[in-house]
Amino acid sequence: MTLTTTFYDAIENRRSIYGISKEPVISDERIQEIVNHAVKYVPSAFNSQTARVVILLGDNHTKLWDITTQTLKGMVPEDQFASTQEKMDSxxxxxGTVLFFEDMSIVEGLQAQFPSYADNFPVWSLQSSGMLQYTIWTALESEGFGASLQHYNPLIDEEVKTTWNLPTSWKLLAQMPFGKPTVEPNPNKEFEPIEDRVKVLK
Structure with a gap:
């Protein structure tokens, strides 16, 4: 199998998987290698390298979802909380969970250094983070994990920073819980006609 085919297969096979377990698939060291490689090589505007990532495993992974659960309990009516609890439990x-941040001190520094691009730097920061999230998601799935992308920020931001003593300049953008899949993805995913989404102009 060629590298190109493997790359295309990885793109096609990446899906949102919500049924996951704690059964190990690869070593913790390999998980860190995947994240390190992605953070190092995913591009960023002006080579700003604004991405920051925290990998939560074991009790730290559990703590994150306990924090999120308790936060949501203060917002969702008790008689409607069952479905939220089910999601938190899943x-x-x-x-583990991968937390994605952007270091806003770098973004703000670039805005000051290049004022004509000031409005663009936050947008470029988000674009780079999106590429990083996709890269790590696809890589984890290629190794046999299932994952999904969640967004409980900014509700949990301050407690996350306090709990793990993270810099105040780190802005939380996404949470990616992952584990060994316990369910198969929906085989009937629908796609809009590709001819409506791609134009080739010669």
Whole structure:
């Protein structure tokens, strides 16, 4: 199998997987290698390298979803909380969570250094983070994990920073719980006609 085919297969096979377990798939060291490689090589505007990532495993993974659960309990009516609890339990059932941040001190520094691009730097920062999230998601799935992308920020931001003593300049953008899949993805995913989404002009 050629590298190109493997790359295309990885893109096609990446899906949102919500049924995950704590059963190990690869070593913790390999998980860190995947994240390190992605953070190093995913591009960023002006080579700003604004991405920051925290890998939560074991009790730290559990703690994140306990924090999120308790935060949501203060917002969702008790008689409507069952479905939220079920969702929290499904994320907590996984092996770990990847937290994605952007270091806003760098973004703000670039805005000051290049004022004519000031409005663009936050947008470029988000674009780079999106590429990083996709790269790590696809890589984890290629190794046999299932994952999904969640967004409980900014509700949990301050407690996350306090709990793990993270810099105040780090802005939380996404949470990616992952684990060994316990369900198959929906085989009937629908796609809009590609001819409506891509134009080739010669």
């Amino acid at each position: 994320f907590n059932a996984g092996y």
